[in-house]
Amino acid sequence: ATTGLGTVSQNAPGLRPQHSQNYDFSLEYYFDPAGLVSVGYFRKNITNFLSRTTDEIDFGNDNGFDGEFGGFNLNTTTNGGKAKVEGWEINYNQQLTFLPKPFNGLGLFANYTSLETQGIYAAGARELSGFVPRTANAGASFRWRKLETRISWRTTSAYLRSYNANINAQSSFRPVENTDISVKYAFSPRFGVYLDAINIGNNWPQNFTGTDEGRVTFADDYGVRFNIGVTGRF
Numbered sequence: 001a002t003t004g005l006g007t008v009s010q011n012a013p014g015l016r017p018q019h020s021q022n023y024d025f026s027l028e029y030y031f032d033p034a035g036l037v038s039v040g041y042f043r044k045n046i047t048n049f050l051s052r053t054t055d056e057i058d059f060g061n062d063n064g065f066d067g068e069f070g071g072f073n074l075n076t077t078t079n080g081g082k083a084k085v086e087g088w089e090i091n092y093n094q095q096l097t098f099l100p101k102p103f104n105g106l107g108l109f110a111n112y113t114s115l116e117t118q119g120i121y122a123a124g125a126r127e128l129s130g131f132v133p134r135t136a137n138a139g140a141s142f143r144w145r146k147l148e149t150r151i152s153w154r155t156t157s158a159y160l161r162s163y164n165a166n167i168n169a170q171s172s173f174r175p176v177e178n179t180d181i182s183v184k185y186a187f188s189p190r191f192g193v194y195l196d197a198i199n200i201g202n203n204w205p206q207n208f209t210g211t212d213e214g215r216v217t218f219a220d221d222y223g224v225r226f227n228i229g230v231t232g233r234f
Contacts, residue, residue, distance in 0.1 A: 020047075035092075037094075056071060084118055095107045112135070115132075117131045139152035170210060181197045194227075194231060198226070
């Protein structure tokens with residue numbers, strides 16, 4: 001799509017294993033009778049990190065494809081050098097049982113993750129592909145008698161999809177946010193019905209190249225999905 005010719009995807013049987021040394025620290029506080037809030041720090045020191053890369057295939061008989069596919073994009077997985085991933089996590093989850101009825105069936109949750117990555121490529125230090133720098137989730141649930149409802153929201157920042165030594169040829173995903181709603185009614189402890197609405201805003205990943213999020217190369221659109229079903233225990 002970027003060269004106007006095509007794309008070749010190739011496996012890499014000579015990949016070496018990736019190794020990681022992990023450090024995790026967490027401070028947690030638990031609510032009575034149900035809930036917690038926590039703050040955590042993590043770091044991963046990685047060697048031979050795996051990276052999805054995109055390069056243009058050279059012209060000539062020694063291009064690795066017997067002279068064919070010159071100018072095509074080559075997508076493959078390679079080993080890099082050393083890399084690190086570090087960041088912070090904040091998490092909150094609580095059932096508000098102290099509220100008067102029927103609001104004591106309300107539950108809240110939220111979490112946020114912020115991380116930074118760096119890997120040593122042949123062209124120098126760059127961020128790692130496949131890691132999302134900022135992620136946030138939030139939502140609420142509510143139970144009242146035989147009815148149970150839940151709404152959840154998620155947002156992700158832009159992140160690198162495929163590395164390229166030429167920064168203008170790198171492939172990334174734009175920021176995206178989604179909202180899901182589910183409703184369940186239990187006629188008895190063994191039998192119930194449910195309805196799920198998935199991605200009610202119809203927001204799906206969009207891929208762009210370089211550093212300009214306006215250079216969109218493809219955009220997925222699968223619509224809103226509804227699931228209707230029956231649950232049973234026998």
